[in-house]
Amino acid sequence: EAVSGAQLIAQALRAQNIEYMFGIVGIPVTEIAIAAQAVGIKYVGMRNEQAACYAASAVGYLTGRPGVCLVVSGPGFLHTLGGMANATINCWPLIVIGGSSDRNQETMGAFQEFPQVEAGRLYNKLSVRPSSLEVIPAVIEKAVRTSMYGRPGSCYIDIPGDLVNLQVNKSSVKYVECCPPPPVSMAEHSAVSKAASLIALSKQPLLIIGKGAAYSHAEHNIRKLVELCGLPFLPTPMAKGVVPDNHPNCVAAARSTALQHADVIILLGARLNWILHFGLPPRYRQDVKVIQIDICAEELGNNVMPAATLLGDVNAVTQQLLEELNKRSWKYPSNSEWWKKLRGKIKNNEERSKGLALQKSLPMNYYTVFHHIRELIPKDCILVSEGANTMDIGRTMLPNFYPRQRLDAGTFGTMGVGLGFAIAAAVVARDRTPGRRVVCIEGDSAFGFSGMELETICRYNLPILIIVVNNNGIYTGLDASSWEEMLKFGDPATCVPPVSLLPNAHYEKIMSAFGGKGYFVKTPEELQNALRASVTDKQTPSLINVMIDPQSERKKQEFPWLTRSNL
Numbered sequence: 001e002a003v004s005g006a007q008l009i010a011q012a013l014r015a016q017n018i019e020y021m022f023g024i025v026g027i028p029v030t031e032i033a034i035a036a037q038a039v040g041i042k043y044v045g046m047r048n049e050q051a052a053c054y055a056a057s058a059v060g061y062l063t064g065r066p067g068v069c070l071v072v073s074g075p076g077f078l079h080t081l082g083g084m085a086n087a088t089i090n091c092w093p094l095i096v097i098g099g100s101s102d103r104n105q106e107t108m109g110a111f112q113e114f115p116q117v118e119a120g121r122l123y124n125k126l127s128v129r130p131s132s133l134e135v136i137p138a139v140i141e142k143a144v145r146t147s148m149y150g151r152p153g154s155c156y157i158d159i160p161g162d163l164v165n166l167q168v169n170k171s172s173v174k175y176v177e178c179c180p181p182p183p184v185s186m187a188e189h190s191a192v193s194k195a196a197s198l199i200a201l202s203k204q205p206l207l208i209i210g211k212g213a214a215y216s217h218a219e220h221n222i223r224k225l226v227e228l229c230g231l232p233f234l235p236t237p238m239a240k241g242v243v244p245d246n247h248p249n250c251v252a253a254a255r256s257t258a259l260q261h262a263d264v265i266i267l268l269g270a271r272l273n274w275i276l277h278f279g280l281p282p283r284y285r286q287d288v289k290v291i292q293i294d295i296c297a298e299e300l301g302n303n304v305m306p307a308a309t310l311l312g313d314v315n316a317v318t319q320q321l322l323e324e325l326n327k328r329s330w331k332y333p334s335n336s337e338w339w340k341k342l343r344g345k346i347k348n349n350e351e352r353s354k355g356l357a358l359q360k361s362l363p364m365n366y367y368t369v370f371h372h373i374r375e376l377i378p379k380d381c382i383l384v385s386e387g388a389n390t391m392d393i394g395r396t397m398l399p400n401f402y403p404r405q406r407l408d409a410g411t412f413g414t415m416g417v418g419l420g421f422a423i424a425a426a427v428v429a430r431d432r433t434p435g436r437r438v439v440c441i442e443g444d445s446a447f448g449f450s451g452m453e454l455e456t457i458c459r460y461n462l463p464i465l466i467i468v469v470n471n472n473g474i475y476t477g478l479d480a481s482s483w484e485e486m487l488k489f490g491d492p493a494t495c496v497p498p499v500s501l502l503p504n505a506h507y508e509k510i511m512s513a514f515g516g517k518g519y520f521v522k523t524p525e526e527l528q529n530a531l532r533a534s535v536t537d538k539q540t541p542s543l544i545n546v547m548i549d550p551q552s553e554r555k556k557q558e559f560p561w562l563t564r565s566n567l
Contacts, residue, residue, distance in 0.1 A: 001170045005133050005163040008173065009097065010035035012137040013068060016144040016178055018095070020044070020059050020427060022052040022420075023070030027111070028161030029099040033070055041068075044427060044460060046420070049076050051450040053083020053096065054420030055427075057154070058407055060093035061215060062428050064181070066147045066155075069096045073161070074112025077119075082414065084123035084154040089412040091212065091296075093147035094154040095140075096120075100129075102162040120156035129158035133168040137175050145179040151296040152215070187293070187310035187317045195266070195291045195308040196324040199229070202264035202289075204338040206251070207231050208276065211238040211410075212269020212295065218242065218315035219403045222268060225322055230332040232342055234258055236270050237408055241400030252396070254345035259283055261341070264307075266291045269314040272303045273411065279304040293317045353397065362523060365552040366390070369469055370397035372524055376531040377439050377465075382407070382425045386418040387443020389553060390469045394441055416449030418442045419466075423453060426462035435538070437465065444470040444477075444501060451510060457541045458514035465534045466543040468507050474499040477550035504547065511543035519544045 003011075009032050013021075022044045025033045033043050046052035049071045059067030071080055077098040087094040098120075101110035120127030126146045130139040143155040199205060213222060219242045226233050226243055232251045233243060243250065251258045259277070265288055272279035272290075279290060280303060289307035292300055293314055300309045310317045333339075356367035366389055379401055385394045385408045400406045407421040422440035429436045447468050457464050471477050478486065480503040489495040508518030517540050519530035527546060534542040 002167040003170050003173070004031070004035075005136065005159070005166050006031035006035040008133055008136045008168075009140065009159065010039045010041065012140040014039040014041060015137065015176075016141055017065055018068055018144070019063075019065070019431075020056070020424070021068040021070055022046055022055040022424070023068075024049055024052060024072070024076065025070070026072040026076065027099070028164050029070055029072055029097070029159070031164050032097065032159070036070075042427065044423065044456065046423070046456050047452040048450060049079035050082050050416060051420035051423075051453050053080040053094070054086065054414075054417045055424040056096070057083055057087035057090070057092050057094040058421045058424035059428060060087065060147070060152065061090070061407070062404055062425065064093070064148070064215070066093035066095045066144060067424065069094065071096065071098050072112070073099045073101055073116070074114045076112075077114065077116050081119075081123055082416070083420075084120070084156065086410065086412045086414045086417065088123060088125065088153040090410045091152050091215070092154075093152040095143055095147060096124075096154065096156045098156065098158055099164070100158050100160050103160045104162065117156070117158045120158070123154060124156045125153040126155040127158075128156070129160070130163070133163060133166060134173050137173065141176045141179050148179075149182045151299075184316050185295075185312040187312045187320060191308055191310050192317070192320045192324050195310060195321060196328065198264050198289055198291060198307055199266065199325065200328055200330045202332075203336075204261055204263045205231055205266070205332060206258050206262035206264070207233040207266045207268060208270045209233055209235045209239040209242050209268050210270025211236060213314045214239050214242050214269075214403045216269060216295075216314040217403070218268065218318050221315055221318040221322060225318055225325075228322065229325055229330065230334050231266075232258060232339070236275055237395050238406055238410060239270070240395070240406045242403045244401040245399035246401065251342050251346065253349045254342045256283075257345045258342060261285065261338075262288060264289045264291065266293070268293050268318065269295070271299060271411070275411065357397075363547055363549040363552075364524065364527075365549055366393045366469065367397065368524060369527065369546055369548060370394055372527050372531065373441070373467065374398055376528065376535060378437050378535065381405070381437040381439045382429065384408070384418050384422045384425060384438065384440040386415060387441075387446040387469065388475050389471075390441060390443035390446065398441070415446050418446055419450040419453035419457070422464050422466070423456060423460075423462060426457075426464050427460070430462070437463065437535070437538070440464055440466045442466060442468050443474075444468055444472065444505065444507065445474040447507060448501075451507070454511050454516065454541070454543070455514045458511075458516050461539070462541060463538055464541050466511070466541075468543065468545045469548060470505065470507065470545055471548050471552060472503040472505070472550045473497075473501045476553065477501060478503060479550050480504055503550070506545065508543045508545040511541065516541035516543060518542070520547070521545065522547045
């Protein structure tokens with residue numbers, strides 16, 4: 001019995017428990033998408049390969065098994081590089097399958113010919129082309145396994161066009177079993193006991209929870225660690241919700257103080273990169289003791305030499321730490337000077353934000369908008385957030401109560417991920433947690449990267465709520481009258497500030513053009529009404545375009561090197 005390359009690829013993906021495929025079809029991969037649907041894989045056709053790749057990578061983070069991005073040769077493949085890099089840098093499993101030109105036309109200047117396997121090496125843990133139809137299942141198993149095992153990341157499989165419709169006898173194909181979930185590794189006992197001693201001797205301890213902890217489903221053990229030991233904790237942006245943001249031990253509202261004065265820091269699946277200011281002074285104490293828990297040996301000791309290194313799965317190692325600390329029945333006193341300092345700072349910062357949120361002036365500022373969003377969106381919704389100010393202020397204003405329910409620009413700081421992430425989250429939620437809503441909060445500039453994916457959202461009828469926080473620009477913009485004035489000076493290309501976008505752009509009309517619901521809002525009342533209507537309607541995609549003050553900025557201080565005094 002004969003089987004085609006396309007069928008072999010689809011069957012092999014199904015055998016590896018792959019459930020979702022995103023992409024844009026064309027020569028030579030259309031048959032692969034058709035074959036994938038035939039074996040029960042869900043195929044979501046997107047409008048740009050970049051967004052398709054972002055969507056597939058989010059599936060990997062949300063489910064622990066990679067999503068697949070399917071693209072055509074040449075430019076199609078090249079448009080996935082952003083998604084592959086984003087997945088690998090965020091440590092998310094992903095499979096990209098790219099068509100390529102026929103093997104017998106190599107070096108001849110074939111249609112969309114490009115050295116794809118070679119190009120893919122820089123962005124992927126594995127970049128490979130099956131040499132024949134017979135080995136396709138083995139190559140796919142290896143790619144899926146490599147994407148998940150160790151530190152997760154992206155893997156690329158190159159499929160020459162002539163392999164897609166080529167047939168082979170089933171009996172000569174090398175079929176392989178489904179690869180099991182990654183084996184769980186634990187830290188060595190001496191390191192665990194050293195870590196426990198350091199924690200027990202600490203005066204100003206701090207737990208930092210990273211998205212590696214969210215990925216390894218460590219929420220139950222980490223919450224136990226926080227509560228049994230009475231430790232203050234700080235989540236990195238995508239680790240919000242591993243322990244709920246409203247937990248009394250959360251010190252996110254005193255982040256700078258917590259980092260600067262902690263004497264012992266426990267890193268749970270978080271890296272000392274730019275997000276955590278590299279672990280270096282003046283943001284940290286010179287003599288801070290770091291206990292580093294990570295799945296990846298190469299990560300241990302980056303930027304700061306740890307006082308204890310615990311190599312292994314965050315969930316398993318946290319369990320080991322718990323057992324060790326239980327033996328000592330140690331608990332950090334809640335009436336310490338450290339807690340007093342942190343609580344004082346939290347109160348201070350929360351009052352400042354509240355003051356900004358309650359400003360009655362129009363146009364609204366970011367804080368007012370997020371205040372109303374927080375009041376009205378479901379507590380268990382999946383939050384997707386991207387933008388500059390929109391993402392930064394949203395992170396502090398919008399709480400997460402459950403793990404793996406915040407997706408944002410991540411370690412790579414990627415703009416353009418929002419709609420792809422939202423589509424992935426909605427497709428996965430529809431299967432696994434029906435009724436759970438996806439709320440996607442975008443800056444107007446961030447929305448522009450993949451705005452056409454609104455058509456995809458409407459085509460698959462995904463009831464996503466998109467909120468565009470619109471300040472007419474990147475960071476800051478101009479109001480309509482300043483814009484009119486500026487155009488009098490001549491050609492917009494020479495006189496319009498590079499950060500400006502068109503004032504009062506009606507993004508909501510793009511949503512209504514495709515059959516979703518669009519709202520244009522300028523006041524808190526209009527915002528509340530639009531939010532209530534969108535949250536109540538559980539069937540229809542909707543977009544709320546919220547006009548805010550073009551000069552609205554976050555509280556001064558957060559990123560001093562991004563001062564925008566000259567705008």
